[in-house]
Amino acid sequence: xxxxxxxxxxxxxxxxxxxxxxxxxxxxxxxxxxxxxxxxxxxxxxxxxxxxxxxxxxxxxxxxxxxxxxxxxxxxxxxxxxxxxxxxxxxxxxxxxxxxxxxxxxxxxxxxxxxxxxxxxxxxxxxxxxxxxxxxxxxxxxxxxxxxxxxxxxxxxxxxxxxxxxxxxxxxxxxxxxxxxxxxxxxxxxxxxxxxxxxxxxxxxxxxxxxxxxxxxxxxxxxxxxxxxxxxxxxxxxxxxxxxxxxxxxxxxxxxxxxxxxxxxxxxxxxxxxxxxxxxxxxxxxxxxxxxxxxxxxxxxxxxxxxxxxxxxxxxxxxxxxxxxxxxxxxxxxxxxxxxxxxxxxxxxxxxxxxxxxxxxxxxxxxxxxxxxxxxxxxxxxxxxxxxxxxxxx
Numbered sequence: 236x237x238x239x240x241x242x243x244x245x246x247x248x249x250x251x252x253x254x255x256x257x258x259x260x261x262x263x264x265x266x267x268x269x270x271x272x273x274x275x276x277x278x279x280x281x282x283x284x285x286x287x288x289x290x291x292x293x294x295x296x297x298x299x300x301x302x303x304x305x306x307x308x309x310x311x312x313x314x315x316x317x318x319x320x321x322x323x324x325x326x327x328x329x330x331x332x333x334x335x336x337x338x339x340x341x342x343x344x345x346x347x348x349x350x351x352x353x354x355x356x357x358x359x360x361x362x363x364x365x366x367x368x369x370x371x372x373x374x375x376x377x378x379x380x381x382x383x384x385x386x387x388x389x390x391x392x393x394x395x396x397x398x399x400x401x402x403x404x405x406x407x408x409x410x411x412x413x414x415x416x417x418x419x420x421x422x423x424x425x426x427x428x429x430x431x432x433x434x435x436x437x438x439x440x441x442x443x444x445x446x447x448x449x450x451x452x453x454x455x456x457x458x459x460x461x462x463x464x465x466x467x468x469x470x471x472x473x474x475x476x477x478x479x480x481x482x483x484x485x486x487x488x489x490x491x492x493x494x495x496x497x498x499x500x501x502x503x504x505x506x507x508x509x510x511x512x513x514x515x516x517x518x519x520x521x522x523x524x525x526x527x528x529x530x531x532x533x534x535x536x537x538x539x540x541x542x543x544x545x546x547x548x549x550x551x552x553x554x555x556x557x558x559x560x561x562x563x564x565x566x567x568x569x570x571x572x573x574x575x576x577x578x579x580x581x582x583x584x585x586x587x588x589x590x591x592x593x594x595x596x597x598x599x600x601x602x603x604x605x606x607x608x609x610x611x612x613x614x615x616x617x618x619x620x621x622x623x624x625x626x627x628x629x
Contacts, residue, residue: 312382314381364376439464456600462622472504543562580600
């Protein structure tokens with residue numbers, strides 16, 4: 236039997252552990268945060284004889300009922316990705332405030348604005364890119380990344396926010412069914428589908444219909460990578476906006492250096508999703524079970540996102556500068572797309588080591604077929620821009 240002193244000691248330890256978890260959760264929930272949300276609207280790309288013009292709008296909304304938040308600064312830095320040297324490309328940016336109760340200044344100055352509870356404001360962004368004579372800038376430019384840097388000021392203090400909006404400047408033509416080059420696999424055929432670089436301005440159904448619609452036949456399975464789906468959903472953020480806690484800074488050191496949880500910002504991104512108590516308990520339980528020969532329990536206990544987070548350099552440019560989370564509700568996405576397209580749809584995570592993980596699939600999807608077809612990783616892990624893969628039973 237356990238003696239009374241030992242029992243009291245164990246109860247004290249349990250109480251201290253519970254208090255530690257409570258303190259971690261309270262600190263996590265009470266950390267400084269702004270309620271403001273920045274969302275992109277529609278963007279238009281116009282090709283001119285002397286360059287490219289891009290125009291669009293962003294909206295800043297305050298879902299909080301009582302808190303008023305200042306936006307004293309907002310600026311946009313364009314980052315261009317091209318098919319060659321961009322040294323001679325000239326860039327101009329203008330931001331026009333579209334506040335509902337204030338007129339914009341004619342000089343383009345962004346004056347401090349208060350976004351009241353349950354209110355919103357917006358701004359128009361106009362960009363122009365030109366090049367010296369003889370340079371076809373429209374063909375040279377491929378993708379535009381808008382690095383939006385803005386400041387929130389209120390009861391929480393002063394927070395510097397950073398959002399990224401990807402605007403495709405070129406889109407490849409869909410594959411002609413008569414010219415499709417299928418790859419033969421084990422009792423199946425596989426066709427990687429090249430797309431433009433995907434982002435928050437894309438509608439996932441329109442992407443699937445544009446690049447795969449003409450190729451689909453009954454019995455096909457259309458797959459999309461988990462990271463491309465996540466960026467379409469806007470599930471990425473810049474590490475400069477992450478405030479690593481003491482738990483994240485210390486606990487990240489125990490993970491393998493190649494893990495996306497091996498940095499303070501990567502692990503803090505998981506903590507922000509599931510809470511510090513769950514992460515700490517998952518690590519303690521996972522470590523204990525690992526000592527007796529049972530591995531992988533941290534990822535099971537911490538949740539699916541623990542495996543899906545991609546830290547900096549984990550994705551294709553320009554997302555290589557951000558932390559990308561796993562997709563939101565992939566099961567619902569698969570069911571909706573399958574109903575719209577008439578074929579099975581799956582969200583997958585595949586690497587060059589032959590590892591195939593089906594995150595979600597629509598009803599009736601042949602997952603054994605996917606394992607055989609995707610094991611060679613036909614989409615690739617480099618800059619192929621083939622987030623969609625069409626699988627057809629032989």
